Amino acid sequence: MKLSNKLAVTTALAFGLLASAATAADITLRIQTHQGTNTTQGRLLANFVDDVQVMSDGAIEIEMFYSSAVVASAETFDAAMNGIIDCDMTNGSYQTGKNPAFQFVADTMGGYDTAMQYLAWVNFGGGREAINELYAPYNMHFVGAQVGGQESLNSSKPLPGIESVKGWKFRSPPGMETEIFQSLGASPIVMDFTEIFTALETGIIDGADASTLAVNTSLGIYDIAKHTTYPGFHSMSSDQLACRTDVWEGLSPSQQRIIETAHKKLMADYVMVTIVENGEAISKVAEKGVTLYDWSAEDRAAFREAAKSAWDEWAKKSPEAASMVESHKTFLKRIGLSN
Template identity: 65%
Template structure:
């Protein structure tokens, strides 16, 4: 073997060693409030698998389902403080910090489809609005995923506005509670994981949980015999948000992998919910579940109450005003105003 061959071999070996040294191994501890059996939990696992495959194992994700580490509302702070690395729950849990978090998660009465909301994030300045809010609390917004309008569930009929009178139901914290209270309901804020037991024991009459198919996965229709479909009241977007310090420590290629995987998760969620909801709609009447499709008049009354709440909330903090105005401008821009 001549000196040139030896030199070339040594150079190649050094390059491989340098490349191996440059590859950053990352472990992310992520909590979601979804169960592994629910459609959203299955999609979250697909996200994990995609990230690990695209990173060729450089990113390893340990995911905790059903809020196994901390309560759902505590996951955001747990990530910011280092107990977790990322939060895969929902921004509405953080409205106590700033009312603006409500409009990161759910613009009630605003958008008709998940694609419209996601378009606001990507093309309407939404990502910048969200990160201005999240960064102030030590977190980075990575992406959102939302399947569509959710379905209210109940142990008694909820065929329209009149049935909301004295309707005691689980509500997430934030604006939703105020809207339904203004329409005569009695919202009760409780953790997502407590819904089934509260329904089963009669603590509540109903619940705002998730989409029709997710509600099936949660076992809610084993207890609740009435539901609204198609949904109208809420289209709540879950997020992936990571500790700012963790995010800043990631190399650019790993950041892009996480963002790309979130975009795929968002698309798959829309498609999966479309299919699963259709199958659930066909199956539930056979189980004795009644589906209530609210009238245009009742839907309009709800939407009016929701929009009044927007304006009220916009006065609470400068961040809320900014994000509400951003939504209003985008809604007009895509022709949903009026």
């Protein structure tokens, strides 16, 4: 064989091997979210998918299953554990049946004033490490959290401060929130989200814990309820990206870094977009005659103390819950939100 032909064959083989290696290095991650494609977070998740694919030059593909298309929302974590999908982008609180500590992954109820304070705990206050200690026995790796901001209570009656919740009948999700508000003299009623409108119209409840000001506005809740808290103080439920440990460890360090970086962009974008959408909602609810109540620093502090009392009770439920509560308390002191 002539030298030139040998060189051509060698070059072709080399390119073929490189192409095969590139193909072998490609990965597709199957991720489920409970968010719909048209929600604020759903649109940002689509950006996250695009960011990962662009930054990896197409080497990482994400198949995102929206609106819990594969399994029920609360089953997503198990589906990732068992290999049905690769990653969970729902809410850690769905797993409180496994361990009460999962509550403190998703929502401390009154712990933080802003989304950035909670995200600071995750990223710089030991939160990620504490969560991964909890997740490790389930063969899951916590990558990061995404949360927009505080939710707003809505009501048919004024809610100017902490004293106004005494005797207040409102829709509440089950669990720790119900316990906190009961300790303050409120009458929380656990009911499905879909029942809120009928219950408000018929007077079964005086108000509801639904979502943020912007989401409540888009749902039409303020057509009925003419009073709301804003900025909120009581609940800031955070979703997550968590992947099966063997899947995560199977990624190269550069692939992991790409996903972490894209997720931090999602994290920041969600906070900023929520600020914009809530701001736009203020003028809309004003046109509907809705009164906004910004609780005083003293009332917020009183609610936080009531929440921390509930944390102490939940901390008794498992060693992991105690560890998570201690992590939050330590960080709250560190940033001056608690004595």
